[in-house]
Amino acid sequence: MEIIVNGNLKSIEDSSTVSNLLSNYNLNEKHVIVQINEIVIPLEKYNSHIIKHMDKLEILSLVGGG
């Protein structure tokens, strides 16, 4: 299936969880903020939240700023 991650189309396996996707990108779960269709997914649900076809994901992080 296909999803949109940070504005780009990406193909992933069906029934992938947020955790699956993050490990695909080699991202540490504790270092990112994940939003699916504009709703923030709590860290404790990364393992169970199944991503759906054409979901819009934003993978964000806190960076330096003034």
Next chain:
Amino acid sequence: MSDLFVVGEKKFNSRLLTGSGKYSRDSLISEVCESSKSEIITLALRRIDLNNPVKSLLDYIPKNMQLLPNTSGARTWEEAVKIARIARDSGCGNWIKIEIIRDNKYLMPDGLETIKATEILAKEGFIVLPYINGDYYIGKSLENAGAAAVMPLGSPIGSNRGIKCKELISILIETIKIPVIVDAGIGKPSDAALVMEMGADACLINSAIASSPDPVLMANAFALAIESGRKAYLAGLGHVKDLAQASSPLTGFLYE
């Protein structure tokens, strides 16, 4: 003497807010936090670079510091509100620095959009600190909208040009009941001392510390300047006169 800085119903010993941007290495942030004794730090929210993920900034920020995420990148009130909610939902707490900018040259804040975002977020229980131009009506509107403080600019962001908006900041200090935190453009410790002597409640410094060859020492210099300016304000400055007035007695000269 107890002189706490109260904002958002929280009390702080330090009147120096620091930023976390522009450091040559992230580990400098924790050293700057320590040398500045700052208790409030700003940070930003961005899309991650999926090809080059970095360590979380939170690893470098002392746990007891108040996080103040900003809405930088927002061009409208709608975008600012969305960023604020993401920051809260991701565990950053309910403090937010509203920054709504559409002008890329001078990075001037859009006051009208800022008022709208503040109204909405304050009603949702956010502690809202808006970055503004030192405009009396915008300041008043933000106070009425439930802002916890106002953050007028000294001069354009990152310019290190100092307090070019001195008179306007002075009017805000005189007329606004919520704290006035001078933000942006403060280039050197004497700029910070100047606004603190005027009665500003606090200063937010990022670029001037981060762009110094020795950010850790500069952070401490700012802390001292802010403390010095605050004490001078509390003590009360002497009167300014046009003509000289001798400090020593004008009688009893030795060779008269």
